[in-house]
Every structure is written in structure tokens, then in C-alpha cells.
Amino acid sequence: MVVLIHGFMDAAGTWERVGLALAAAGYRVAAPDMRGFGQGARAPKGGYYHFADYVFDLADILEAIAPNEPIRLVGHSMGGTVATLFAGTFPERVTRFANLEGLGPPDNDFDVAPVRMRSWIDQVRRSRRQRRGKLTFTREEALVRLKANHPNVPRATLEELLPALTTDEGEGRVSWHFDLLHRTTSPQPFYAKQLMAFARRITAPTLFVSGGPSGFHPADEDERLASFASHARLELADAGHMMHWTKPDALSAELIRFFRAP
Numbered sequence: 001m002v003v004l005i006h007g008f009m010d011a012a013g014t015w016e017r018v019g020l021a022l023a024a025a026g027y028r029v030a031a032p033d034m035r036g037f038g039q040g041a042r043a044p045k046g047g048y049y050h051f052a053d054y055v056f057d058l059a060d061i062l063e064a065i066a067p068n069e070p071i072r073l074v075g076h077s078m079g080g081t082v083a084t085l086f087a088g089t090f091p092e093r094v095t096r097f098a099n100l101e102g103l104g105p106p107d108n109d110f111d112v113a114p115v116r117m118r119s120w121i122d123q124v125r126r127s128r129r130q131r132r133g134k135l136t137f138t139r140e141e142a143l144v145r146l147k148a149n150h151p152n153v154p155r156a157t158l159e160e161l162l163p164a165l166t167t168d169e170g171e172g173r174v175s176w177h178f179d180l181l182h183r184t185t186s187p188q189p190f191y192a193k194q195l196m197a198f199a200r201r202i203t204a205p206t207l208f209v210s211g212g213p214s215g216f217h218p219a220d221e222d223e224r225l226a227s228f229a230s231h232a233r234l235e236l237a238d239a240g241h242m243m244h245w246t247k248p249d250a251l252s253a254e255l256i257r258f259f260r261a262p
Helices: 012-023 051-066 080-088 112-127 139-149 155-165 190-197 223-226 248-260
Strands: 003-007 072-074 094-100 167-168 173-176 206-210 231-235
Touching: 003 012, 012 155, 012 248, 072 190, 080 094, 080 173, 080 190, 094 173, 094 231, 094 248, 139 155, 139 173, 155 167, 190 223, 206 248
Parallel strands: 003 072, 072 094, 094 206, 206 231
Antiparallel strands: 167 173
16 A cells, blocks of 8 residues: 655645556555544644644544555655654564655754744644634635745646645635634744654655755755665756646656566
8 A cells, every 4th residue: 555645735636646646557545634634633622733632643543544454654744754764663564664854854952943843833822713714725826825825836736736735715705725723833943863863764665756946955954864874866857846736647656666676
């Protein structure tokens, strides 16, 4: 089985072309909406979204749909970080791991933690005071915002993916398909050494896929990658960070080649 884990502010539906190509190659494919995104469950009142929650969710999903199957795991961006944590926690469950620019954000010092904690509480309280109604946009307004956030992605691609990223609210308006709590900053800073500790426990052959110079690359990327016992690097030229949006066919072909390698 191949499991595709999407990134932050993304949704399972944007994997469609990759998923169909993998299915055509004979693989059983699952692409879940992670909690708080797409159709994924929202955190209950008083709850939040932490990386540990995503890892636990993934463990539950795989236990339900593929308890005895070898897992080929693919994670993009935040999903790549979640997949790294999972594969380091349960190395026996993963036979191949493709990490698509998912080595985490810039590193943090411990001194950042108290500041982040207070900022988080302030932001969540502010979010609670805001009106409960959904913020809606015209389809064009949503596309303009997506284009501003992803300038390297062709507009035609964004138009194709928009239904996976929004909810149709009727009368020509849409809302974003994620919990607004995701607009707040997590209290838990990212620590590169912690991710590297999980990476060192991964036993599966690992493929790191880069979208080229316009992708996302932390300053210590090489050091983080060196933590994986067995890894290869691949660059999809000019794909950018959202490589499964911009070059789904090329990405699919490389994933199939990797999965079939001896």
C-alpha cells in the first residue's frame, strides 16, 4: 500500500493525479485528510493540533486499513515531517519512504519556547473572540489568494485544485477547507535535533525529493538528511515546493521507480 500525507493548508484531494498514477501502476493507494484539513476531523472545543496528534492519527489509520500490509509512505512538507516521526516511531511498518521537502521548518533555540507558548495562548483566545461565521470568498478571490501564496504554480493548476481546497458555500462563494485554528502558531517550537533523532531510527530506504532552488530548503538540510541511514536525493527541476501540484506526472514516475527498485 502507498499512503500519501499532505502538507500544511493542503488537502488529500490535491494528490489525485499522483494517486491515480500509482493506482494504475498496481498499488493500493490511500490519501487521508489530516485532522483540521479537508474532510478531516476538527479538534474538539479546548483541543488543538499538535504533531503528536497527526502521528497518532496516522498510526490509527494504518491499523484500520492496512494492519498487515507493507507501507510505502510518501509525505509532502508538513506531511513529510509527520511521516518522518511516524517512520521513526514504527520503523517496522514502513518499507519505503519518500520525503518531499518535508524535513521541517527552520530550527529553534530552547529560549523561543516561552515566547511561543504565550503567543499561542494569546492567538487562540483572540480566535475564540472572533465571530463564528465562516469567512467566504468568490472563486476568483480565492484563486488570487492562492496565486499570491504559490506564485510558481500555474493558474490553470490552481483552478483545477481549488475544489479540493475549498468548500462550496453556494451563491458563487467558497470558504477555505481547514480549521481556522491553523492560523495560530503552535506552542511547540520545531527542534531539528528532535526530528533527526526520529530519522536515525528509520530503517526503510528513503528518497528525498527536492523541487529545485525555488523549493523549500532549511539552511541545515544536509545535516538533517544525513540522519537517515539509507537515503537518496532527487531533484525535480523547476517543480518548486508544491511538486505534486506542478509536476504530478514526473513525481509519480519517480515514486514508482523508487518503489520498484530492488
